[in-house]
Amino acid sequence: MAVHFHEEDLPAGVLADGPVAVDTETMGLITKRDRLCLVQISDGQGDEHLVRFGPESNYDAPNLKAVLGDQNRLKLYHFARFDLAAIEHYLGVMAAPCYCTKIASKLVRTYTDRHGLKNLVDELLGESMSKVQQSSDWGGPDINEAQREYAASDVRFLHRMREELNRRLEREGRMEMAQACFDFLPTRARLDIAGWADHDIFSHA
Template identity: 25%
Template sequence: MTVLFVDQPAQLDELCAQLAGSQWLAVDTEFLREKTYYPQLCLIQVANESVIACVDPLALSNLDPLLDLFYHPDTTLVFHAARQDLELLYMLRGELPQKIFDTQLAATMLGYGDQTGYASMVKTLLDVDLDKAHSRTDWKQRPLSDAQLEYAADDVRYLRDIYLIMLESLTKQARLTWLEEDFSALSRSETYQSDPAFIWRKIRGAGKLKGIQLAVLEKLAIWREQQAIQRNRPRRWIIKDEIMLDLARFMPTSMEKLSRIRGYEARDIERDGTEILQQIAKAIETPEAEWPIMKKPVPLTNQQEALIDALMALLRKYSDECSVTPSAIASRKDIERLVRGEDDLPLQQGWRNEVVGHYLTDFLNGKLKLMADHQHILIEQG
């Protein structure tokens, strides 16, 4: 099938006429983010049963005809690992399509594994080896070669077939509804929004700080996020995490003391030093009652760790029996929360509870006994 390259408004209108009325559209994107805060969209690949196209957003000033199709309430958008593609759509329109199918999530319901890559899925389901020659392509460069366009088109060429295979399997096994909540989460705007007030928690090493040091880290993290957005540069280009931690740890109060922070370059101090000192001063003035707190869970006992291991064994056993990837049901963190006595976990709701969750609860309540026969785990009613 010929791959259409669309870089003129008239071509886009013609493509959209061909795609109009599709029940589903396979979609992928190519973008760059190494030097920017926001991803820069470089190519959109789209396909239905009869058309494959690569649309050039660098040449087209108005993508609305295509986006109108993507956002049509009767059209399902099919992605593999949808998060980053949807983030781009959210950036373009400020809202998200409401009908999503993610083949990477669907793979977990069919026992293909967790975080399964696209190439692996194509090989498993279609016995096709994808060409990886252009995996490091700079998608901003123009013109794109025919080989690059074919490589990009493969990301939707086979996605169509994978989607139809998975849809049939999920329908036969009555598992399509199991994915509704996970797909719905992909269509919620809060999934792609981060609260700057809590971004300090994501800085590796923050747990080693305490008291006023955390207040400094919080102020610096908020400032850095704002600057990264304003300058459209990666956070690490504003200040690296390790420098942020040292600034919070030592709380310098002058340019001379700033220069003692290991790795903090003179040019960066000259550019941002005054504002950094202002943020540190604000944090130092923060009343103790307003200091952020890094909550650390009480360490698990050896017996609790053993119990978690037993529950993980049960999780794997029942997941294997119904050909579902265990991580689609619960992670070890989820099991740990269960052992700590938390209620209302996803594991205890809906299909997850039906497939596995209630067995784990029964085991915790002494209603099931765990045994083995050298080759298999055996379960006996308590």
């Protein structure tokens, strides 16, 4: 298992076929204001790839875009809504179809309100991960080893986690509902970008 660091694009041919786990690191939580700094991606075979974008980047990353924009390749996320918006706004591709472990968790782990990635890794996989670097500066001139390990860990467990969550979704008869949620996520991300991030358009209000 290794963490590979790349500048501005993903090398061609480094990922196996099949679903890929994807995550992003940005300068903050407001997509249009806080630029995309890092995209993490893993094919679940043991390696993680980190693609860093500098402050002057034009986000011309043809290899990465080809993978993210491939409509025949499933992308796994934890809180896909945020990552989809960041990727579309900065890279210009809608990185779907997608699977969101946070949504799946909320549909089957109704006995808790703890749906963070760290909580899921601990309960579902019996492993631990550190979130110490979560709020660090991802736009600096250097990404240190602690940041790289944190970023890599955000995609390291998603393939195995999906398998366990799918077992629970099937058990509870909620797989169809989950898939409908996943299918809506690109639209939800576009609503966020367009200005409806904090308003529930389905509510009576």
